[in-house]
Amino acid sequence: MEGIVLRTGEGEAITMRDDRSVVVKLDLEQIGMTEAWYGSQQPGASPHIHRAHADSFYVLDGELTFFTATGTMTAPTGAVFLAPPNVVHGFANEREAEARYLNFHTPDRRFIESLRRRRDPSTYDPAQYDTFEPSPDAPLGATVSMRGDGDRLEAETRTATVKIEREELAIVEFELDPGFEGPKPHIHKRHVDTFYVLDGEPEFRAGDEILHGAPGMLVAAPTGVVHSFGNPLPAPARLVNVHAPSCDFREYLHVMQDVDLDEATRAKYDLYEVE
Numbered sequence: 185m186e187g188i189v190l191r192t193g194e195g196e197a198i199t200m201r202d203d204r205s206v207v208v209k210l211d212l213e214q215i216g217m218t219e220a221w222y223g224s225q226q227p228g229a230s231p232h233i234h235r236a237h238a239d240s241f242y243v244l245d246g247e248l249t250f251f252t253a254t255g256t257m258t259a260p261t262g263a264v265f266l267a268p269p270n271v272v273h274g275f276a277n278e279r280e281a282e283a284r285y286l287n288f289h290t291p292d293r294r295f296i297e298s299l300r301r302r303r304d305p306s307t308y309d310p311a312q313y314d315t316f317e318p319s320p321d322a323p324l325g326a327t328v329s330m331r332g333d334g335d336r337l338e339a340e341t342r343t344a345t346v347k348i349e350r351e352e353l354a355i356v357e358f359e360l361d362p363g364f365e366g367p368k369p370h371i372h373k374r375h376v377d378t379f380y381v382l383d384g385e386p387e388f389r390a391g392d393e394i395l396h397g398a399p400g401m402l403v404a405a406p407t408g409v410v411h412s413f414g415n416p417l418p419a420p421a422r423l424v425n426v427h428a429p430s431c432d433f434r435e436y437l438h439v440m441q442d443v444d445l446d447e448a449t450r451a452k453y454d455l456y457e458v459e
């Protein structure tokens with residue numbers, strides 16, 4: 185399989201209306217990802233649970249309101265919302281302003297297929313896609329990580345802020361200084377590595393391609409695809425990086441700062457350097 189590259193605005197259109205749009209960015213076993221735009225005061229999803237996968241959001245612009253078992257949570261620009269398995273959640277754009285966000289279902293559990301099926305209600309059964317009504321004894325655990333929050337790890341030419349890490353995924357914000365060379369080309373055997381450009385023009389390798397990034401661009405490396413990233417231009421760049429499943433990526437970021445990793449240690453975190 186080759187790398188997956190989507191330029192700004194590209195993807196499979198699920199919904200295109202005057203008040204909202206939903207575009208599929210990834211449809212893989214490990215991760216289903218969409219990018220959505222909602223007009224002002226638009227309902228989203230009513231409270232529900234997923235029994236076998238986590239549901240996460242990264243707010244690109246505006247603000248979303250999330251409905252949980254204990255009340256509402258607000259997530260403004262740059263915030264990350266997480267609902268682990270069995271945790272009640274729903275959302276809406278309650279503001280008189282537009283909102284734009286990324287949504288990650290990890291693992292996918294046929295979520296992207298469910299979006300297609302919803303076009304024809306006669307064929308749509310939520311339970312087939314791991315979506316259920318909330319139960320009275322549903323566990324708590326929904327969280328919001330605000331912009332700037334998280335486990336911040338600073339290196340010479342980049343800062344990595346871990347926003348979320350669970351077994352199902354890790355969400356990391358990277359701030360790349362000019363001249364950041366990035367990691368050596370590598371593959372993952374057990375997880376998908378995904379990048380979404382927030383600001384700047386970082387550079388990516390995906391398979392045999394060298395790609396010039398731009399805000400809104402997505403680059404994903406499924407298992408076995410050679411990839412890397414850097415920022416050779418004289419301006420900073422910023423991106424969201426998602427590992428699904430996480431393969432202890434947060435721990436890897438800590439360990440790599442302190443030691444020169446050998447091959448066995450890199451393999452522990454599902455990272456294999458290639459020529």
